[in-house]
Amino acid sequence: MPVTEILTDRENLTMTVIADLAAPIERVWSVYSDPVQLERFWGPPGWPATFTSWEHHVGGRATYTMRGPRGEASSGYWEFLAIEQPHRFEVLDGFSDEHGTPNADLPAMRMEFSFTSTPEGTRMHNTSYFPSLEALEQIVEMGAIEGTRMAMSQIDAVLHDLREYAQGKGTRVELLDDTHVRITRLVDGPRELVWRAHTEPELIRKWMLGPDGWEMTECIVGNAPGESYRNSWAPVGDTEGEPFGFEGETLLVEAPRRSVTTERMQGMPAPETLNDLNLYEEDGATLITVLIEYPDKDTRDMILGTGMADGMEESFARLEREVLAG
Incomplete structure (x- = not known):
């Protein structure tokens, strides 16, 4: 399983995912910049994601829906704030309805992905910045840590030729x-x-x-x-x-x-x-x-x-x- 650790910092209001991926940085970048590949691991097992829009440029927007095994749906959106291929990108990550309309009852957060080459492949840091301690605790209580760990367990099958x-x-x-x-x-x-x-x-x-x-x-x-x-x-x-x-x-x-x-x-x-x-x-x-x-x-x-x-x-x-x- 590629996730090395998941860290929550209550003082700085962040949650950071660190993963060591057995693929070169260009390959890792490609799976995070292609919605067809990204949706294969963005949702945890049992809640696969489907991206319904993808505007991969600064100021662009992506929307997706994760559908549970009994038909339940959880939707979200990204607004691209920065893109520096192949080293980092930054989005505003929030919850929405299935049409992409933001859900004001759930917190939005700034999320930064950075990729660094290593002798074994690529190290990824994914840090989410929360607007308040309450928002951080709410997301953790919703199962974000375990859900992220299980979602990332699927990425090896995406990074390599099938x-x-x-x-x-x-x-x-x-x-x-x-x-x-x-x-x-x-x-x-x-x-x-x-x-x-x-x-x-x-x-x-x-x-x-x-x-x-x-x-x-x-x-x-x-x-x-x-x-x-x-x-x-x-x-x-x-x-x-x-x-x-x-x-x-x-x-x-x-x-x-x-x-x-x-x-x-x-x-x-x-x-x-x-x-x-x-x-x-x-x-x-x-x-x-x-x-x-x-x-x-x-x-x-x-x-x-x-x-x-x-x-x-x-x-x-x-x-x-x-x-x-x-």
Whole structure:
């Protein structure tokens, strides 16, 4: 995780984020000056940002909205005060409605980014200057420190070529905190087809099978918010095991890049997880990211201990072989 430390200074009314990034300064500058790249990590996991305007010049303005897994929205704006490529830029950072109108009930702050070359890459300082102690404490109480740390945990995937970052590394599991797990897998194929493979029953049945020796016996999709889905599996032939399945509800759909669902074992009211699927394509490959929110640490550890990641890897390999290669 690139964040070295996050410091709050009550006397000087500042919060400073220090991060060591394994990329040259020109590359770091490019991700902070391109909204398509910036939105991949500006919002924390589960709250991805979408920039709706971008005027990258002194006096210009950028607006964005971060959307939560249940459709919640938090919007903000930047007013560019200084731009000194590739070493620093400064913005007025504030909250707004989804149309970019400033929210007077929440504090705006001056925010400065500076980038310095190091032998290993680039050191970033991001300092926010608050108008009052109350404003600083309000932002901290809203979860700014942990949210920033989790958001910055996504930047490595943006700074590097996607195939270089993830190809051949299989299904990776990252423990973000006691209740959040991020699972990533790069597959060779366009995002549109990967999306279809997650939403069309005839394609789902080709790959979402788990270990060899099992078959999918039921596949009911829910491709719109409010709809229910249901998937069931059973052993084939001499394979040992009892039939099982998952069911849940679809909460959010942003085709072809994001889908959020609940998930629980069939016939059981709990435990229920929140599964946030995101797809990003680069150079003909698609990074599948699943952010899972568990009700507690014990549930997280219990489910991960079932070999879930191994089963997902077998399914993702089958996705490449049976759907994307064809």
